Each structure stands twice: as C-alpha cells, then as structure tokens.
Amino acid sequence: MDGPAIEARRLRKVFTTSVRRPGFVGALRSLVAPERADTVAVEEVSFSVARGELLALLGPNGAGKSTTIKMLAGVLVPSDGEARVAGQVPHLDRKVNARRIGAVFGQRTQLWWDLPAVESFTMLRDIFKIEQEAYRTRLEELDGLLELASFWQRRPRQMSLGQRVRCDLAAALLHDPPIIFLDEPTIGMDAVAKEQVREFIRYQVEQRSRTVILTTHDMAEVARLARRVLLVNEGRVVYDGGLAELQKEYGSGWKVRVTFATGEVPPGIPGPGEKVGDAHVFAGVDPTAKRELMRSLLDRDDVTDLETHGDDLEDIMAAVYRKRAAVTA
Amino acid sequence: MSELAQGWRIARRSVLYETHHPGRLAGVVTQLSTQVFLTWCLWTALYATVSFNAGMDRGQAVTYAVLATLYGRLRGPDRGLARDTVRQHVRTGSIVYWYLRPVDPQRYHWVRAVGDQLYGLAWAAAAYTVCRLIGLVEGPASKTAAGLFLLTLVLGQMVLYYLLALVDVACFWTLNNFGVGAMINLTQNLFAGAIAPLWFFPGWFQTLSSWLPFQSSLHVPLSLYVGRIPPADAGHYVLVQVIWIVLLALVLRRFWRRADRQVVVQGG
Ligand SMILES: Nc1ncnc2c1ncn2[C@@H]1O[C@H](COP(=O)(O)OP(=O)(O)OP(=O)(O)O)[C@@H](O)[C@H]1O
Ligand SMILES: [Mg+2]
Numbered sequence: 001m002d003g004p005a006i007e008a009r010r011l012r013k014v015f016t017t018s019v020r021r022p023g024f025v026g027a028l029r030s031l032v033a034p035e036r037a038d039t040v041a042v043e044e045v046s047f048s049v050a051r052g053e054l055l056a057l058l059g060p061n062g063a064g065k066s067t068t069i070k071m072l073a074g075v076l077v078p079s080d081g082e083a084r085v086a087g088q089v090p091h092l093d094r095k096v097n098a099r100r101i102g103a104v105f106g107q108r109t110q111l112w113w114d115l116p117a118v119e120s121f122t123m124l125r126d127i128f129k130i131e132q133e134a135y136r137t138r139l140e141e142l143d144g145l146l147e148l149a150s151f152w153q154r155r156p157r158q159m160s161l162g163q164r165v166r167c168d169l170a171a172a173l174l175h176d177p178p179i180i181f182l183d184e185p186t187i188g189m190d191a192v193a194k195e196q197v198r199e200f201i202r203y204q205v206e207q208r209s210r211t212v213i214l215t216t217h218d219m220a221e222v223a224r225l226a227r228r229v230l231l232v233n234e235g236r237v238v239y240d241g242g243l244a245e246l247q248k249e250y251g252s253g254w255k256v257r258v259t260f261a262t263g264e265v266p267p268g269i270p271g272p273g274e275k276v277g278d279a280h281v282f283a284g285v286d287p288t289a290k291r292e293l294m295r296s297l298l299d300r301d302d303v304t305d306l307e308t309h310g311d312d313l314e315d316i317m318a319a320v321y322r323k324r325a326a327v328t329a
Numbered sequence: 330m331s332e333l334a335q336g337w338r339i340a341r342r343s344v345l346y347e348t349h350h351p352g353r354l355a356g357v358v359t360q361l362s363t364q365v366f367l368t369w370c371l372w373t374a375l376y377a378t379v380s381f382n383a384g385m386d387r388g389q390a391v392t393y394a395v396l397a398t399l400y401g402r403l404r405g406p407d408r409g410l411a412r413d414t415v416r417q418h419v420r421t422g423s424i425v426y427w428y429l430r431p432v433d434p435q436r437y438h439w440v441r442a443v444g445d446q447l448y449g450l451a452w453a454a455a456a457y458t459v460c461r462l463i464g465l466v467e468g469p470a471s472k473t474a475a476g477l478f479l480l481t482l483v484l485g486q487m488v489l490y491y492l493l494a495l496v497d498v499a500c501f502w503t504l505n506n507f508g509v510g511a512m513i514n515l516t517q518n519l520f521a522g523a524i525a526p527l528w529f530f531p532g533w534f535q536t537l538s539s540w541l542p543f544q545s546s547l548h549v550p551l552s553l554y555v556g557r558i559p560p561a562d563a564g565h566y567v568l569v570q571v572i573w574i575v576l577l578a579l580v581l582r583r584f585w586r587r588a589d590r591q592v593v594v595q596g597g
Contacts, residue, residue, distance in 0.1 A: 015593065070594055075428045077590060095431040103429055110426035114411035115345055126338040127430050127437075129330045155349075157412075 004048040005211035010081035013042040041067040043235030052209040056226035064235040065215045102172035106184035117152040117167045128175040142170040162193035179211045219313035254290045256282045259305035340444030346406035364398045383528040389555040392466040393526045399453040400523040405445030415497035422595040435585040470556025477563045478554040484570040489546040491577035498584040522548035542573040
C-alpha cells in the first residue's frame with residue numbers, strides 16, 4: 001500500500017469533565033446536577049508521517065502530545081477531524097489496528113505487574129497469536145538489542161525503571177508492528193539506559209524501516225534521533241519541518257560566557273551581562289555586537305575564562321514557544 | 330490458533346498469581362482453614378440447644394455455613410494484590426493497553442474472569458473434599474439434589490461474573506467513588522448468604538433478597554445441596570437465574586459499548 005503511514009487531518013479532542021464543587025453540600029449538588037466543563041486538549045492538528053520516517057512530536061507540558069498519540073493509536077475517539085494509520089481510521093477497527101501498531105507510554109507499563117516479565121511476553125504471544133518460532137526469533141533479537149535476559153525473570157515490581165521500560169519496549173514490538181508510538185519512553189532514565197533506548201529506536205527506524213512517532217522533553221535525544229520535528233503548543237501545530245531549519249530560523253542568537261578575575265564586569269565592556277555563578281553571560285542576536293564584545297574582551301588581562309556558543313536546542317524551543325504565543329495572543 | 334485455544338491459554342494464567350507466590354498460597358490455606366473451622370464451631374454451638382431452626386437441622390445448617398465460607402475463594406486469586414483490577418488499570422491509565430491489543434477488552438475481561446473462577450472452583454472443590462473427608466460437612470441431600478446443585482452453581486457463577494463485571498466497567502465513570510466497591514462487596518456477601526444462611530434472616534429480608542440477583546450465586550445452589558429447597562422447586566430458581574443472566578448480560582454489553590466509545594485515559 002502506498003501513501004503515508006500516519007495522517008492526522010484537523011484532529012481535535014475536547015474532554016468533558018464534571019466540576020466538583022467544594023464542600024459536602026457542593027458534592028451533593030454535583031451528584032444531582034453535575035456541572036460540566038470542557039477542556040480542549042487538542043485544538044487542531046494536521047500532519048502526516050511517511051513510511052519509515054521518525055517524527056519527533058514536541059511541545060511544552062499540556063500541549064496535547066499524548067492526547068494526539070492516543071487518537072492516532074485508536075484509543076481515543078477524536079471530537080473532530082480524522083486520524084488515519086496505514087490508510088485506515090484506527091478507532092473503527094481497533095483489533096486490526098492493534099496488529100499494525102506498537103506503543104509505549106513511558107510512565108505506565110503494559111506488563112503484568114505481578115508476573116515475571118517473560119510471562120507477560122508469552123501472554124502477549126497468545127493475545128497476538130504469534131507463532132512460537134517467530135516469537136522465539138523476535139524475543140532473541142529484542143534481547144540482543146536491549147539486554148533483557150539478565151532480569152526478565154523478575155516481576156516488574158522488582159525492576160528498576162530503566163529495566164521495566166526496556167521490557168515494555170520489547171513487549172510493544174513482539175508482534176512486529178510497522179508503526180510505533182513512543183510517548184516519553186526515556187523519562188526518568190539514567191544516561192546509560194537512555195543511550196541504549198536511543199540506539200534501539202534508531203535501529204528500528206534505520207534497519208527495520210519502522211515508522212516512529214516519538215515524544216520527549218529531552219532535546220539531546222531529539223538532536224540525536226530526529227530529522228523532522230513537529231512542534232505543538234496549546235493544541236496547535238506551531239512548526240512542522242526539519243530540525244536543522246528550525247535551528248537556523250530561531251537559533252540565530254549567540255552567547256558568550258566570561259569569567260572576570262574580579263567577579264564584576266569591569267567598565268568599558270558593552271552591556272551588563274547576566275551573572276550566572278562566577279561567570280557573566282552576554283547574549284544577543286546581532287553579530288556585530290558580538291564581534292565588538294569579543295574584541296573588547298580579548299584585550300583584557302582580567303578575563304580568566306571565555307566561552308562562546310550558539311543557542312542550544314532548549315533555548316530554541318523556548319524561543320519558538322514564546323514567539324508563537326506572542327503571535328496568537 | 331482457534332479463539333477457544335487462545336481463550337484457554339489466556340485464562341490459565343490466573344493460576345500464576347498465586348503459584349508464583351508461595352507466601353500467598355500459605356496465606357490462603359491458613360485463612361481458609363481458620364474460617365472453615367470457626368464457622369463449623371459457631372454453627373455446631375448454635376445448634377447445641379435446638380435441633381431444628383429456620384427449616385434446617387444441624388447437619389444442613391452447618392453444611393450450608395461451612396460451604397459458604399468457600400464463597401470468597403470462588404472468585405479466584407486476589408487481583409488487587411497483583412494490581413490487575415479494572416479499577417487499578419483505569420486509575421493508572423494502563424487500561425490504554427487493553428485497547429491496543431487484538432482482543433476486545435470485553436472478551437479479555439471475560440476470559441480472564443473464567444480463568445479466575447475456574448481456579449477458584451478448583452480450590453473450592455479441594456476444600457470441599459477435605460471437609461467431607463474429615464466429616465465437617467454432609468453429602469448432598471440426594472443424587473437429584475447434587476445434579477441441581479452443580480447446574481445452579483454454574484449458572485450462579487455466571488450471574489456472579491456479570492455482577493462483578495458491571496462493577497468493574499462502572500469504574501470507567503465512577504473512579505472517585507471509593508466507597509461504592511466496598512459497599513457492593515458487603516451487599517453481595519450478605520445477600521449471597523456468605524455471612525449467614527439466608528434462611529435465618531427475617532421474612533422481609535428474604536423477600537427482598539429474592540428480588541436481587543445475589544442469592545443466585547451461592548444461596549440457591551447450597552440450599553439445593555442441603556435439601557432446604559426441594560428439587561421440585563428448583564425449576565423456579567433456575568428460571569430466575571437464567572433471567573438474571575440474560576438481563577445482566579444485556580446491560581453489561583451496553584456498558585462495554587459505552588466504555589469503548591468514551592474511554593478516557595487518565596494522565597498524560
Ligand atoms: N482525561 C482528561 N480529562 C480532561 N483533560 C485532559 C485529559 N487528558 C488530558 N487533558 C488535558 O488536555 C491537555 C493536553 O494534555 P496532554 O496529556 O495531551 O499533554 P502533553 O502534551 O502530553 O503534556 P506532557 O508533556 O505534560 O505529557 C492538558 O491541558 C490536559 O490537562
Ligand atoms: Mg504527555
């Protein structure tokens with residue numbers, strides 16, 4: 001089949017919640033005549049992902065990333081608009097959809113909490129009706145990538161977070177889905193575990209040609225894995241394009257970090273700078289200002305340390321959110 | 330793999346919840362034998378002064394009461410300990426995965442419950458055998474009574490499943506009603522006859538109970554077993570059970586449909 005692996009067309013999701021009034025009388029009144037309130041989690045989101053592509057879905061807390069993923073996975077029914085996964089509307093036939101997708105929601109596990117992880121794997125084998133031979137080969141491959149064998153006899157309740165999420169990644173891929181949704185898979189992991197998971201994701205995209213949508217707040221991860229990013233804020237897409245272009249468009253600023261022997265900015269230096277620890281940080285967008293600053297700094301004896309760099313990804317994201325917020329305000 | 334084979338493979342996992350935890354197994358054995366023993370003592374003592382009460386003689390009453398203590402076991406392993414109840418899944422949001430598998434949540438729930446209840450029945454059967462061997466309970470009133478007991482037990486288990494399933498699915502909407510679960514549990518135990526044989530309750534209570542589905546699961550089969558309900562009256566009770574099964578099944582299906590359409594996954 002041709003066409004994109006994933007398509008979102010003007011997706012929208014409104015949650016209706018009942019508001020609880022304070023106090024006992026309030027609780028009673030809520031019971032009799034509940035007051036409803038609408039929360040717009042996703043305002044309008046459109047994008048598409050090609051087969052074998054990795055898309056990083058980024059945005060601040062509450063932007064609507066998880067809600068979007070749940071709609072694409074066919075769990076939530078959109079309030080408006082349409083999701084398509086491999087050309088089909090996912091929530092209409094969840095059973096068929098389930099065979100096409102795998103998903104990991106970082107904070108919650110699909111493993112049976114009280115059973116050894118291998119029992120969860122065999123349970124999924126039966127649920128997905130995977131042939132024993134295929135099951136063994138896949139588990140072997142996953143074990144090779146994620147090094148699970150040393151702890152998969154343990155129950156999730158006795159695993160470290162990193163171990164548990166690695167088992168969850170394996171569980172999501174046992175049925176060999178061409179499309180994977182990963183919602184903050186590396187949340188709370190240490191550097192080594194994160195690295196392993198990143199390598200795993202990269203392998204799935206590059207070697208196994210799987211389509212991946214990944215959300216994360218870790219910009220180092222984005223820089224390592226993604227070529228294309230989709231930025232959402234307040235339920236709307238604010239940027240859809242290459243990561244390099246984003247950096248070019250929003251990241252034209254500079255930063256210079258200086259440590260003065262006196263600890264104070266001596267007279268004759270343009271700008272007051274911002275004190276960060278022992279150092280002062282000067283920032284701006286105008287390149288001539290930077291040249292001027294550098295010239296005046298390089299001549300001095302009381303400069304003990306000097307560092308200069310462009311904006312990092314965190315700053316760029318913050319800049320985009322601010323700028324877009326100003327536009328919509 | 331056929332649907333049936335798949336169902337069986339999923340259902341049999343219920344055993345693992347306790348066999349993987351020897352401590353829990355020991356706990357269950359201790360608790361069950363203590364309960365059985367205390368109940369036997371209590372009811373034997375109650376009948377020390379009278380020989381006939383509420384239409385039952387000593388043997389009938391003791392047998393009913395002792396077998397009723399096995400009621401809790403009929404539901405199988407404690408899923409709460411294993412963090413595998415619908416309430417817990419809805420609360421933590423891991424219910425999301427039920428909708429990402431090629432088995433309907435409704436079917437999955439049913440298959441797991443069958444596993445649980447078969448496992449529970451195996452326990453109950455073992456406990457029953459031990460009780461018979463050491464003479465704590467009498468045998469069934471007659472061959473017919475035994476057959477009707479088995480029939481109403483199976484039907485009663487189905488009624489019980491639907492009741493429990495309704496409470497489970499209701500969690501999709503009533504997450505915050507902490508007390509409801511506990512209250513329903515108590516009501517269930519009370520009206521099923523698990524706390525004391527229903528024959529000892531006042532008339533109005535028994536009338537009320539006859540209009541509720543709870544007595545189907547335990548009171549009816551046990552009363553047939555001890556002969557307190559004569560086999561000739563069994564038809565009426567079986568009919569009531571069947572009506573409850575059909576009614577509850579229809580309601581449950583509606584509940585699941587609504588849940589599937591409106592499922593909201595907690596937390597982002
Ligand atoms: N079940 C729900 N009921 C009501 N409101 C909800 C529900 N789930 C999410 N929301 C609201 O929808 C908005 C988007 O939530 P969502 O979980 O999609 O954000 P997110 O981008 O994943 O954030 P994070 O980075 O914190 O994970 C939030 O304002 C949230 O409060
Ligand atoms: Mg989220």
